Amino acid sequence: MKIAAKTMRAALTASIVVLAAGAAHRASCQSTPATAEQPDNYTWLEEIHGAKSMAWVNAENAKTETWLNSDPHFAALEAKALTVLDSPDRIAFPSFMHGTIYNSWNDASHVRGIVRRTTLADYLTAEPHWETVLDYDALGAAEKQSWVGRGLNCLRPEEDTCLASLSAGGEDAVTVREFSLKTDSFVENGFVLPRGKQSVTWLDKDTLLISRDWGPGTMSQAGYPITVREWKRGTPLESAKEIFRGEVTDNGYGDHATVLRDGEDHVAVILEQSASTFEHTSFLLSPSGPRKLALPPKSGITGFLANHFIVALQEDWTPAGQTTRYPQGSVLSIDYDAAKADPEHLKPTAIFTPTEREFTQAVRTTRNHLLLTTLNNVQGRAYIYSPGKSGQWSRKALPIPDNQTVAVTWASPTEERFFLSLNGFLNPPSLWLGNAADGSLKEIKSEKPQFDASNFAVHQYEATSKDGTRVPYFVVGPKDMKFDGQNPTLLTAYGGFQVSQTPGYSPTTGKLWLERGGIYVLANIRGGGEFGPAWHDAGLKTHRQRIYDDFYAVAQDLTTRKITSSSRLGIEGGSNGGLLMGVEFTQHPEMWKAVIISVPLLDMLAFEHLSAGASWVGEYGSVSVPEERKFLASISPYNQLRKDVNYPEPLIFTTTKDDRVGPVHARKFAARMEEFGEPFHYFEITEGGHGAGADNKQRARTDAAMYTYLSTKLMY
Template identity: 55%
Template sequence: MRVALASILLVTLGSAALAAQSAAPDSDPYIWLEDVYGAKPMAWVESHNAKSQAVLEADPHYPKFYSEALAIAQAKDRIPTGRFIGGQVYNFWQDEDHVRGIWRRAPLDSYATGNPAWETVLDLDALATAEKANWVWKGADCVRPAERRCLINLSDGGEDAVTIREFDLPTKAFVKGGFSLPKGKQDASWQDENTLLVSREWKPGELTESGYAYVIKRLKRGQPLSGATEIFRGTKSDVSASTYVLRDAQNNVLPLITEGTDFFHSKTFLIGAKGNRRIAIPEKSQFVEMLDGRVILQTQEEWKPAGSAETFPAGSLLSLNLADLRANPSRLKPQLIYTPGPREAFQDATASKDVLLVSTLDNVSGKMLSFKPGADGTWARSELELPANSTLGVADASNTDDQALLTVTSFLTPPSIWLADAATGTAREIFRQPAKFDASNLVVEQREATSSDGTKIPYFIVHRRDIALNGDNPTLLYAYGGFEVAQTPSYSATTGKLWLENGGVYAVANIRGGGEFGPAWHEAGLSTKRQIIYDDFAAVAKDLIASKVTSPRRLGIRGGSNGGLLMGVEFTQHPELWNAVIIDVPLLDMIRISKIAAGASWEGEYGSVTDPAVRAFWEKTSPYHNLRKDVRYPEPFIFTTTKDDRVGPQHARKFAARMEEMGLPFLYYENTEGGHAAGANLKQQAHTSALEMTYLTRKLMGPQQPAEASIPVAGSK
């Protein structure tokens, strides 16, 4: 950990008091802000929103930024990413005429022209108006093989909790008397056209300590919820218990239960007529697809199956014979499909009728591989020819043939959709979004910084071709650093238009905790080892400064969710390195994290403070507990949403309140909708973007701005 001398002294002197405070949570003076919808907390939110809006929306940059961000968000020439359902391509779409959005479809031939003849299936704006509801689309699950009926997930204002209703595609209407599950944090899988496997809060309080369901029941068509049959019961100490059903093109069905013991480890069970049987796969692995009677498994830990002489490395993709799995789930004979090299990482796998498409990273650059099964259990590998130095993904693959929709994106090239024939390995571009910002004088570099333990940390930097290395370039550095989520090149029209076009530099750090180089890259920063993640990020910042790309005066950082925690730690550990810090929908109170929203579910990532070693680590690292009155911090912008039932707004509120108590400057904005996101609709998302870009422009471009949002301590003059 590297901090200024003053900070070290303050941490040392304050440790005893901090430990005493942490040991008695009720001594936390801001627990009252954890009452999400309470009148007093909401009055506090409204007051701080008004103050921040008065500063940022009055800035001359704001109207232009909002107008540009909204035009980008609502543009009708955006790519309509599709999904195969019932022989057609479906797309969910929002624009200025459809604020909440429409679900629509087109024949594949029409979609492939790049100018589809769309037919509206469900108008969410009309539904919300008719039902006087604040519906936000959360996706649809359609039962195979016919794909005539779907389960529609609707959220109130963007929460993770959803209402689930059965929808009929031919009639474009909700099914009268069909399946309907009231609001809750729940999931439902089709076992067949008349049967659901449902995980939800069946009785009040029947939730895990993380706030998720652990009881699974089978619900038949026409049954009331009270008539559902219980098939599995986990424990309250689990993260959750849920179901999913794998199907291949031959309509082989594999119904499964996962009992999550922590965020990364789970027990997997095969649902059968005579009960559930445990499948002997590693707890840090998951089934991802099924292809022609072969079940596809991705393992994130080294595995030597019982009775096997072969050991499979972490990050491998394997196949299991379905018949053998059903016959004896405790003794498995996997076949290797793919194992990553030292600078590679598996990303995702999607099956068409006869081919498995696998997206991977090679030194954080995308590859799209295809694998065809052989009669002897082996897999033939080939690679699709797609644009280099891009991020590649599979939007969807057809289960009736081998057509697939692929996504291609990079920092400077607008995103595109390619229609691929997975059987032949050919692909052609059918959509390309028009450029949303001028990239003619921009270039992308991939660099490396050296972290505190000597490890080389790659990062991308997007800048003007004629950049002057004088330390005076306004620079925004972004990272996430957790949950094995890789940060890869992608086209951000808003960042390009509002930041790069105006002379800013944009950097993305591939720090540990992510999945850029597979499970080991993630596990290097788990729990009490997490300081190395924060050292990685600081190393990238110092490299940008040392190479004269920027300077602390011109350097800003941004991250959300786990990345918001990263921002909070960097804010408290290295206040001298930045002049702007955006802390989005963050985790910040790492001592009470398990008591807030779904925080208990992430102990696999952060550890549990019931462990003395973990508690000691977070007592010296938790941003909320490590703010110091006498330290000169930059003025941060703290953003959260009231409807965030995943991380919760409590972290951001309490952090801001503690800054307020200490007389430290900050800007705070809490959107009352949006869930764990920038907003519930395109206008709210544009508003958030404009606020944040206005803040960055004020702090990093032009002369130094005073900290207008400094709020005096209550009672002071």
């Protein structure tokens, strides 16, 4: 899916989990999976906006509101959360176009946010002078619509005409409108695409390549587009010419076009057919039509540099007609002209080859160089790669400290300058300006701390999973932390879709949890990408129990070290991490005192027909395959809930506007708990999409609800 784990981590700032319990007690109390499938009595909750469904939601929300408003800590926590989320001391992270800095910004005066700009010279000062380009609050007020900005896609190389994506309430579906950076206004009679799940890119100033719902037979079973059309300015949208058509069974994230431009003005158009969650077929658009590139299904073109495609491998590959085997996790370059001449016999050159503990995370290009970030035993690293005349690549390591996450926040094929961000559990974000041509790197901004981290330290430990696999995890706590099993601890993980969980600065976690005596634990379980594609593949489909065993092993290790105990341990996860929480809730109910289940998948026997669920069969398997259905029934939290089990009282959170996973999983799970007479708190907000809220006010309230719950269960 990409049920966007990184997006979820940024949105669900209350990502903390705690685990503990005595080994003998755990062994005797673990829940044995039920073999039979329970009847589904709550399909009526699948009508997301139905009167009966919403009456149930409103009733449960009213109960939760009563509980929150009666808690003496809730209002203060909400105020603290909003203060740090709206802090003017946050770094205004930049994009850079033709010497001008652009930034998207939210604060108390701009609840839904603005796009603004300044010069590079002014940006480098302590207090830049910003000019507003696009005001989403004003636009929403004028149009009586709850708009959330989803970014500007600007035509290169001029970068003065853009496509603005607007989401109603934070959902994935967007409305697209042409916007001019010359006039700071929407273009009269410009390109407009009505609301939908769609992908759009510029071919030239008068032509768009669009994937969207064109009518019957143009959307996959997962609800994503399968056709690409070329739309010319001044013509009706419905007259757009089809240039590519996939299959309705293409249940990845949609078939779409990408226009690649390098710093030398070479242009390549790639058409991608997304067959499943992780398998893609790439076509090169030529005058005679699409031509298939002989790349392995689990690979992707991640950049275009010096007339070469940059390709990231997620599986081993021996190209046709060659004997060299390139291992999964490699980054390769392929000559564009050679690929055009013979797309069936590609001749790659290795740029990066993974080691036992170091794997690629992201690849970006400048005009003449490649930027690559990696994880080395979950420690962030960054490199500049330079192509040589002989076709080989040299690299220079950039100075990245331990226990921090590094990300390329901006790079462009028209520039050698780039921006890097660094942050860690206790280190506020810092911004660095680099030059790929000479390898220089200079810190230009550092965010003021949003909480007092002077008394805390970060440690990295390893747990041993059921099959002997070593699973690393981070612990953030006081320097003088007592190992007496009494620390209120929050443990979190994601465990899916090859998404890596790395050290990150969360001001709400720091202010609402760490400062108040909590311990934070982040587990790097299988299913993620911390140790490359194999770390992810180990937990696919019927092997998924390994992921849940990893998480439980970290909990056991925390209790063995006496960092915490089951009476002080809470867990939290969102999206696929919400499924993880549901599984741990049903498999080891005795282990957790608090469980937060956010925007989750929980009904794994029905997920394929709920929202975009069919696009995740590559991760979870399918109920249409008997062996996979049997396994899904054995782990599905909705199916595994049983009467007369002593479950902890969970907090279940979702949003009505979530058009990716949808609110149905959370609703049905809570309804079954209600049927069984089990206590729970249920919290469904209207907006927010697949996240914690559509703006900082909504996110602050969600955070406050989560930390109020955790405090009640683990601290008092």
